[in-house]
Amino acid sequence: MSRLLGQPHALTALRFDNRFTRELPTDPLRENRRRQVHGSCYSRVAPVQTVGPQLVAYSREAANLLDLTEAECRSELFTHIFSGNQLLPGMDPHAACYGGHQFGNWAGQLGDGRAINLGEIVNKQGQHWTLQLKGAGPTPYSRTADGLAVLRSSLREFLCSEAMFHLGVPTTRALSLILTGETVERDMFYDGHPEEEPGAVVCRLAPSFIRFGNFELFAARNELSVLQHLADFTIRTGFAHLGEPSPEVYGRWFDEICRTTASLMVHWLRVGFVHGVMNTDNMSIHGLTIDYGPYGWLEDYDPTWTPNTTDAQGRRYCYGRQATIAHWNLAQLANALYPLIGATEPLEQSLRDYTRHFEQGRQAMMAHKLGLAAFEPELDRPLIEDLLRLLTEVETDMTLFFRHLALVPMEAAMTAEDRFAPLHEAFYQPEQLTPAYRSRLSSWLDRYSERLRRDNRPDDKRREQMNAVNPKYVLRNYLAQMAIDKVLQGNYSLVEELLEVLRHPYDEQPGKERFAEKRPEWARNRPGCSMLSCSS
Numbered sequence: 001m002s003r004l005l006g007q008p009h010a011l012t013a014l015r016f017d018n019r020f021t022r023e024l025p026t027d028p029l030r031e032n033r034r035r036q037v038h039g040s041c042y043s044r045v046a047p048v049q050t051v052g053p054q055l056v057a058y059s060r061e062a063a064n065l066l067d068l069t070e071a072e073c074r075s076e077l078f079t080h081i082f083s084g085n086q087l088l089p090g091m092d093p094h095a096a097c098y099g100g101h102q103f104g105n106w107a108g109q110l111g112d113g114r115a116i117n118l119g120e121i122v123n124k125q126g127q128h129w130t131l132q133l134k135g136a137g138p139t140p141y142s143r144t145a146d147g148l149a150v151l152r153s154s155l156r157e158f159l160c161s162e163a164m165f166h167l168g169v170p171t172t173r174a175l176s177l178i179l180t181g182e183t184v185e186r187d188m189f190y191d192g193h194p195e196e197e198p199g200a201v202v203c204r205l206a207p208s209f210i211r212f213g214n215f216e217l218f219a220a221r222n223e224l225s226v227l228q229h230l231a232d233f234t235i236r237t238g239f240a241h242l243g244e245p246s247p248e249v250y251g252r253w254f255d256e257i258c259r260t261t262a263s264l265m266v267h268w269l270r271v272g273f274v275h276g277v278m279n280t281d282n283m284s285i286h287g288l289t290i291d292y293g294p295y296g297w298l299e300d301y302d303p304t305w306t307p308n309t310t311d312a313q314g315r316r317y318c319y320g321r322q323a324t325i326a327h328w329n330l331a332q333l334a335n336a337l338y339p340l341i342g343a344t345e346p347l348e349q350s351l352r353d354y355t356r357h358f359e360q361g362r363q364a365m366m367a368h369k370l371g372l373a374a375f376e377p378e379l380d381r382p383l384i385e386d387l388l389r390l391l392t393e394v395e396t397d398m399t400l401f402f403r404h405l406a407l408v409p410m411e412a413a414m415t416a417e418d419r420f421a422p423l424h425e426a427f428y429q430p431e432q433l434t435p436a437y438r439s440r441l442s443s444w445l446d447r448y449s450e451r452l453r454r455d456n457r458p459d460d461k462r463r464e465q466m467n468a469v470n471p472k473y474v475l476r477n478y479l480a481q482m483a484i485d486k487v488l489q490g491n492y493s494l495v496e497e498l499l500e501v502l503r504h505p506y507d508e509q510p511g512k513e514r515f516a517e518k519r520p521e522w523a524r525n526r527p528g529c530s531m532l533s534c535s536s
Helices: 019-023 060-065 076-081 151-167 212-220 224-238 247-271 319-341 345-369 377-393 398-405 416-426 435-455 459-469 477-488 493-502
Strands: 042-044 054-058 094-096 099-102 105-109 115-122 128-134 173-186 195-206
Touching (some): 019 042, 019 115, 054 060, 054 076, 054 493, 060 151, 105 212, 151 173, 151 195, 151 477, 151 493, 212 224, 224 319, 247 345, 345 377, 398 416, 416 435, 477 493
Antiparallel strands (some): 042 094, 099 105, 115 128, 128 195
8 A cells, every 4th residue: 555644544545446547538638837738628737735734624524425535534644635736546637628608708718727637436335426626727728817716715615515516506526625824815806905815725526516617618719620629528427328429429418418407497497596607618517506606595585696706797697597508608508519410400319308397397496496296377476576586675595584474374264463473583674664565575474375375285394394495594604704714713613513514404493593693784795795796
């Protein structure tokens, strides 16, 4: 067994099978300088060394995917490996080459500018997991940036990746969060006032980190042999159930991507997640949530809200437009794959089917959120539309409203105040609850009660169904900021406590109710709690 840091260690037994670097064309240049890379899917590059790496937290569920024990995750070797200081035998570090559309405009070559893939682990179940360090130094794709990351963005990515997994939302995973012991200069608001911030590295896991933009770049450059090579590799390694690559299989593959992407958008809407920067280079080919940058969670229900300061005016990536943007992004992927298929009809049909899959999924999701046995279009479409309109009229916490809606008594003899009472906690400004508004909401609750009685289901079954899809606990923006503030003081306890609470987002968890509270007033306009930038 190899000896690292002077001691034998079980971590050295991790088995690597680096299919991506073994089977796809590589950048022939080994020098790590910013440049255009042609005809290649990746460039080999090593992580930078850090002076004093320190483990802040790790995810035991993500560690289980790699067959790692708690003792191994808390070891010095683990910290050195997943900060980028130590490479294991079998690792083949590299950065991927891809392009993308950013805010609707073709941006050309982008690539892994601050992400370095360490290699692909095969666990005891035979699953492949790609290990990727975010913030581990520059690559040929870093452009004018330094390839590093800071604590605030790294902690948010680490916590949110795992929170989304426990919510049942398809996502990349986060293994660890490690401080580098060094500082990184960042201008958080792009206002000419940079500051030194603690540096950090997150280790991310995914079956692969292949994005829409990987295919777009080779199509745009007319590097069609590389495009086909990458498509064939992706199908054989991630979509083998579709059969051997062929024009017909390429079409079925795109259709599956459309369906999984539609399902992902429904999940985002269900839990109130806003990605914030849905560029095509941030869209996973596997239908996973990827690249947690300036994301946010809807607090007051506002479909036009975006957490990204860069998008504050256009609101291209706001909550209510995410499904539409995903369709647009899929159309760009369709354009990239067209040379492999040679026909537009299969691609156009899949794009049409995306809309149908999304709408059907959204209808079923909203029926579940309301505790309905099934979506009945004539009754439920106006019921849902009227509710969502009501939620925008006053400042209403989306998570609390739907969670507490399960507590509303539905017996016909109940008074309007009896039905209204469980919802009081969901409203940010009680003075907005005018008699006219209360009358409209009470009228809606009456219609809702009548609709539920039509289903003739026991109330406990309705509540059980609603509580299984309406979380009590999400990673509210202010909670993440509180954890960042604690870590800056050298206290990691809130990170661990949040990890534990977010493992069970649908459970009541007595004693943890403070983590379910709506946004406090101090967080309304505080940076990191309301709006965020891409500076990380």
